[in-house]
Amino acid sequence: xxxxxxxxxxxxxxxxxxxxxxxxxxxxxxxxxxxxxxxxxxxxxxxxxxxxxxxxxxxxxxxxxxxxxxxxxxxxxxxxxxxxxxxxxxxxxxxxxxxxxxxxxxxxxxx
Amino acid sequence: xxxxxxxxxxxxxxxxxxxxxxxxxxxxxxxxxxxxxxxxxxxxxxxxxxxxxxxxxxxxxxxxxxxxxxxxxxxxxxxxxxxxxxxxxxxxxxxxxxxxxxxxxxxxxxx
Numbered sequence: 001x002x003x004x005x006x007x008x009x010x011x012x013x014x015x016x017x018x019x020x021x022x023x024x025x026x027x028x029x030x031x032x033x034x035x036x037x038x039x040x041x042x043x044x045x046x047x048x049x050x051x052x053x054x055x056x057x058x059x060x061x062x063x064x065x066x067x068x069x070x071x072x073x074x075x076x077x078x079x080x081x082x083x084x085x086x087x088x089x090x091x092x093x094x095x096x097x098x099x100x101x102x103x104x105x106x107x108x109x110x111x
Numbered sequence: 112x113x114x115x116x117x118x119x120x121x122x123x124x125x126x127x128x129x130x131x132x133x134x135x136x137x138x139x140x141x142x143x144x145x146x147x148x149x150x151x152x153x154x155x156x157x158x159x160x161x162x163x164x165x166x167x168x169x170x171x172x173x174x175x176x177x178x179x180x181x182x183x184x185x186x187x188x189x190x191x192x193x194x195x196x197x198x199x200x201x202x203x204x205x206x207x208x209x210x211x212x213x214x215x216x217x218x219x220x221x222x
Contacts, residue, residue, distance in 0.1 A: 034210070043115075043201050043213035044154070088154065098169070099211065103153035 006102030019076040023089035030091040081109040115214035134202030143185040147198040
């Protein structure tokens with residue numbers, strides 16, 4: 001089993017819809033959970049950062065972490081054409097100096 | 112403006128010809144790292160540095176070298192590039208390892 005699993009998509013989403021992106025992981029030592037957004041031909045940019053379990057909301061974006069299920073999610077409300085990108089989850093143990101990334105989910109807007 | 116810069120952005124070279132990809136950050140970050148991104152494999156860490164003169168291997172260090180003589184710069188050196196090093200390379204920096212900021216990427220083709 002890979003350390004971090006993420007469905008590559010592509011995921012086609014109509015404008016205005018709610019999007020759910022997910023990652024599962026196997027390493028119970030992960031404590032820090034991140035979502036990065038990567039536009040075509042650009043570097044990844046940090047979107048959301050969460051420590052341990054719980055929810056975090058920032059505008060249209062909500063990140064959820066369920067450590068008991070080793071499952072993290074990113075919800076995007078009111079999907080916009082500008083949300084078309086690849087979304088990467090990333091995790092870190094804390095003190096390990098190493099991020100482990102999912103392979104990314106490609107999100108495509110469907111007007 | 113806070114940023115991570117990489118040069119060159121695009122490079123086509125031939126097998127065995129030594130090359131250096133430069134990376135510079137203006138945020139006084141201590142932590143810097145290099146990743147490669149390949150289709151189906153996601154982002155993989157090549158090397159990282161926790162501070163000046165402190166570097167360590169990531170997941171895929173073979174065929175690469177790095178140095179950290181100044182805090183702001185972290186060049187990636189390919190002493191004898193091979194076609195399997197054709198990839199998209201990203202430099203990243205952060206003050207803590209859990210929130211890394213990425214450069215725009217360098218697309219390398221080795222013929």
